[in-house]
Amino acid sequence: MFDNYLIRKDSLENVYENKKAVGFRFAVRIADYRGCFLSLHNGYYIECDGVEYPRELQKFEVNGKEPRDFEEIKTCVWEHWNFDDEAYVYVEKEGGLTPGMHRIKLQQSVLSQYGYMPWDEEWLVNPPVPGHGAGAGKTVNICEFELELQKGA
Amino acid sequence: MAIKRGVSLYSYQQAQFFGKMNWKDQIVEVHDHLKTDGIEIIDEATIRDYPFPSEQFIYDWNNFMARYDMQAVTMDIYLDVHQFRDHIMTHREAAERLKNDIKLAAKLGFKNVRSLCLVPIDVIEMALETAEKYDVKIGKEIHAPLPIKPGTRVQPKTGMASALDFRMSEQIMELADRTGSKHVGLVPDFGIFQHSPSQVAIDYCKRHAKIKESIDFILEHSKEYELDDMIRVLGEKYPEHGLAESEIERMSLHRSSADPEDMIDIIPYIVSIHGKFYNMTEIPGKPGCYEDTCIDYETPMKYLKQYGYDGYINSEYEGQRDQQDRGIEYLPDDVEQVRRHHEMLRRLIEE
Numbered sequence: 001m002f003d004n005y006l007i008r009k010d011s012l013e014n015v016y017e018n019k020k021a022v023g024f025r026f027a028v029r030i031a032d033y034r035g036c037f038l039s040l041h042n043g044y045y046i047e048c049d050g051v052e053y054p055r056e057l058q059k060f061e062v063n064g065k066e067p068r069d070f071e072e073i074k075t076c077v078w079e080h081w082n083f084d085d086e087a088y089v090y091v092e093k094e095g096g097l098t099p100g101m102h103r104i105k106l107q108q109s110v111l112s113q114y115g116y117m118p119w120d121e122e123w124l125v126n127p128p129v130p131g132h133g134a135g136a137g138k139t140v141n142i143c144e145f146e147l148e149l150q151k152g153a
Numbered sequence: 154m155a156i157k158r159g160v161s162l163y164s165y166q167q168a169q170f171f172g173k174m175n176w177k178d179q180i181v182e183v184h185d186h187l188k189t190d191g192i193e194i195i196d197e198a199t200i201r202d203y204p205f206p207s208e209q210f211i212y213d214w215n216n217f218m219a220r221y222d223m224q225a226v227t228m229d230i231y232l233d234v235h236q237f238r239d240h241i242m243t244h245r246e247a248a249e250r251l252k253n254d255i256k257l258a259a260k261l262g263f264k265n266v267r268s269l270c271l272v273p274i275d276v277i278e279m280a281l282e283t284a285e286k287y288d289v290k291i292g293k294e295i296h297a298p299l300p301i302k303p304g305t306r307v308q309p310k311t312g313m314a315s316a317l318d319f320r321m322s323e324q325i326m327e328l329a330d331r332t333g334s335k336h337v338g339l340v341p342d343f344g345i346f347q348h349s350p351s352q353v354a355i356d357y358c359k360r361h362a363k364i365k366e367s368i369d370f371i372l373e374h375s376k377e378y379e380l381d382d383m384i385r386v387l388g389e390k391y392p393e394h395g396l397a398e399s400e401i402e403r404m405s406l407h408r409s410s411a412d413p414e415d416m417i418d419i420i421p422y423i424v425s426i427h428g429k430f431y432n433m434t435e436i437p438g439k440p441g442c443y444e445d446t447c448i449d450y451e452t453p454m455k456y457l458k459q460y461g462y463d464g465y466i467n468s469e470y471e472g473q474r475d476q477q478d479r480g481i482e483y484l485p486d487d488v489e490q491v492r493r494h495h496e497m498l499r500r501l502i503e504e
Contacts, residue, residue, distance in 0.1 A: 001473075001474035001477055002170060002474075002477050003477050003478040004477060004478055004479065004480070005170070005171075005477060029170065033163060033166040033195065033198060033474075034195050034196075034197035034198045034231070035197045035198065035203065036197065036233070037233060037236045039235075039236055039237070039238050040233055040235055040236065040238075074238045075238070077236055077237050077238065078205075080197070080202060080203055080204070080205075082201060082202065082203075083166075083169070083170075083197060083198045084169065084172075084201075111233070111235045112231070112233050112235075113232070113233050113234055113235060114231070114232065114269045114270075114271050115232045115234065115269050115270070115271025115272050115273075116232075116234055116241075116271060116273070116316075117234075117271075117316055118315075118316060120234060120235070120241045121241065123235060124235070124238075124239075124240065124241055133397055138474065140397055140399070141361055141478070143478075
């Protein structure tokens with residue numbers, strides 16, 4: 001659900017540290033009709049211009065706090081991502097993105113559930129790797145976006 | 154006493170997502186345009202900072218509901234067993250979440266909480282004392298693909314249906330009878346009377362299917378195979394179809410999961426009803442009258458009226474999600490869809 005609208009179209013920009021581009025970021029919404037406990041957020045399948053950026057290269061900024069990696073997010077068991085709120089996904093990429101259009105493919109993984117399921121024990125030990133549909137909540141398709149790089153923050 | 158109309162604010166999720174309506178606008182729409190008072194919410198969509206809303210939010214909510222003289226009917230609650238990530242939530246922990254949700258519902262003036270079909274019965278029983286104390290009923294949802302009574306239905310080994318207990322309604326009524334509690338019951342969802350896939354769902358699946366013919370094959374042959382067999386046959390005919398099991402499950406729907414006459418026996422246990430729908434279209438030859446062609450409302454409504462159900466039916470619009478993979482110009486109008494649904498409810502209640 002919200003397939004075409006999970007990334008805000010004018011939000012793609014490079015991220016700078018000490019005046020050097022170290023990656024890019026874009027604004028996302030939750031692919032569900034309800035918010036979630038933050039600990040349930042299990043990262044993204046992200047492909048940009050044909051290159052895959054695994055969860056280890058991703059950080060998540062929400063609730064006015066500094067970007068956190070998904071190992072830290074996993075421990076935020078009482079914090080909530082509100083349905084109404086936008087968040088930022090940060091992706092590590094030396095040099096950032098070049099000016100112009102970029103093709104991003106995305107699948108969000110949130111391990112929200114409707115009760116006990118047969119795969120619970122498996123997910124505890126091996127959480128699903130985003131991109132294969134399992135743990136993708138209400139939007140199982142990988143969604144595609146054509147985004148123009150905005151002037152950096 | 155007659156059946157009462159309400160709306161689950163779930164119906165306006167798209168308008169909320171795009172910032173066009175907040176919960177206050179949604180309540181005003183129900184009051185001003187639908188001329189009714191029943192409100193249902195999704196806890197994690199409406200309650201800012203769930204599960205720890207501010208005192209100000211709670212006061213603001215209760216005040217706004219009072220201002221428009223609305224009724225807080227049912228709050229829909231969830232069970233995310235992976236919340237703690239280092240262990241699967243135990244049943245006692247699940248009961249703690251349920252108890253906390255009951256207390257929150259009470260603070261917001263709700264008469265009922267809707268708990269999910271996959272919540273174990275012992276979890277419900279552990280929270281029953283809290284439900285009594287706060288005078289909030291726990292209504293367990295009868296959601297497709299559950300039947301009301303299993304009858305001769307064979308439970309599939311794949312898909313959602315495999316994880317559910319087809320005797321769920323019976324277990325709840327047994328619990329209510331054994332304990333004598335008036336605080337546990339059922340929330341049937343009209344989705345159990347859906348007999349075929351909605352056109353909006355078919356269109357969505359076709360737009361994304363690698364092999365469009367595979368969808369036509371399912372639609373044409375769904376009556377010939379049970380789900381397990383359909384998955385096998387489809388895989389043999391189109392090895393590269395790439396469809397998720399959940400998609401095959403919803404495209405192969407060919408019979409409602411429940412029988413309308415089974416509603417009669419559960420009426421005393423119903424706390425409220427979900428009026429699920431996907432797409433309201435004008436009835437040919439009846440201008441201004443609407444229907445959802447894939448869900449039978451008429452027959453269950455006839456029984457509800459005949460046997461004296463006088464609680465709420467709350468609209469639950471769900472067709473929007475199958476239309477959000479395209480441009481803004483193709484997005485459905487959720488406000489209009491709910492208005493049409495209430496035209497139908499009003500007509501079926503009064504006729």
